[in-house]
Amino acid sequence: MIDALRKVAGSVAQLKCIYTNAHSMGNKQEHLETIVQQENYDIVAIMETWWDDSHNWSAAMDGYKLFRRDRQGRRGSGVALYVKECFDCLEFNDGDERVECLWVRIRGKANKADIMVGICYRPSNQDEEADEIFYKQLGEVSQSLALVLVGDFNLPDACWKYNTVERKQSRRFLECVEDNFLTQLVSEPTREDTLLDLLFVNRGGLVGDVTVGGHLEHSDHEMIEFSILGEVRRGVSRTATLDFRRADLGLFRGLADRVPWEAVLKGKGVQEGWTFLKKEILKAQEQAVPMC
Numbered sequence: 001m002i003d004a005l006r007k008v009a010g011s012v013a014q015l016k017c018i019y020t021n022a023h024s025m026g027n028k029q030e031h032l033e034t035i036v037q038q039e040n041y042d043i044v045a046i047m048e049t050w051w052d053d054s055h056n057w058s059a060a061m062d063g064y065k066l067f068r069r070d071r072q073g074r075r076g077s078g079v080a081l082y083v084k085e086c087f088d089c090l091e092f093n094d095g096d097e098r099v100e101c102l103w104v105r106i107r108g109k110a111n112k113a114d115i116m117v118g119i120c121y122r123p124s125n126q127d128e129e130a131d132e133i134f135y136k137q138l139g140e141v142s143q144s145l146a147l148v149l150v151g152d153f154n155l156p157d158a159c160w161k162y163n164t165v166e167r168k169q170s171r172r173f174l175e176c177v178e179d180n181f182l183t184q185l186v187s188e189p190t191r192e193d194t195l196l197d198l199l200f201v202n203r204g205g206l207v208g209d210v211t212v213g214g215h216l217e218h219s220d221h222e223m224i225e226f227s228i229l230g231e232v233r234r235g236v237s238r239t240a241t242l243d244f245r246r247a248d249l250g251l252f253r254g255l256a257d258r259v260p261w262e263a264v265l266k267g268k269g270v271q272e273g274w275t276f277l278k279k280e281i282l283k284a285q286e287q288a289v290p291m292c
Helices: 002-006 029-039 128-142 168-179 249-257 261-265 270-288
Strands: 015-021 043-047 064-069 079-084 089-092 100-106 115-121 146-152 197-201 207-212 224-228
Touching: 015 029, 015 146, 015 197, 029 043, 043 115, 043 146, 064 100, 079 100, 079 115, 100 128, 115 128, 128 146, 128 168, 197 207, 197 224, 249 270, 261 270
Parallel strands: 015 043, 115 146
Antiparallel strands: 015 224, 043 079, 064 079, 089 100, 100 115, 146 197, 207 224
């Protein structure tokens, strides 16, 4: 499949991908090129490159187009995306340097849909304004395209098994994920015992074969390998979504009013209370809002 694909420039079929947080590429470039050549990856995503203009010659890799966004004004961070030269792709760039992310649209052939691949590094001290800029970008790129988003978002308090968080900014991130119908696919820790490096998709069956393991030189982050599976037809999605235009709001209000909120929330902490509230609202939503 992959060999046949490479003979047809511009087609989007099964893509073999890898990404990692390099925590400074430094002298890791040679090791990266060795790994890429051995495994013949189609897409390579790197976070925390720590590149600047002096790395223009050393960052290039034979056979690949390089998209990169270096941190401006100070040392560190930066993201990069290598895509095999046989693919027709275009970078989406709104010119805002306050968020460290890249969006690259890989064009499909004939009546097949394009796929948007994004990579983002969110520093642990990023302010809410920069977060909102990223959420706006995410909403724009995920509305009509099949999306694969990788990144280190520095959310150590997030539990992706139960979709729960502890901090305010983490809760806003989770809301954005839910608003855009994204699913997070990495289940193993990627840095010591913490799951920091994430992989999101907005279509079921778009990504598979997700594995965690191995390091780029002395990076303390694990590498994540996955495959983008098959082509997605333009305008067709098999993802079930809520059809709020046909919602029975009267039924929804009635179901919510039946819950003795004051009694059931008494004595519960903030997180426990929120979990209960969300569970009851989702139960009411399931009955009052049809799927499409």
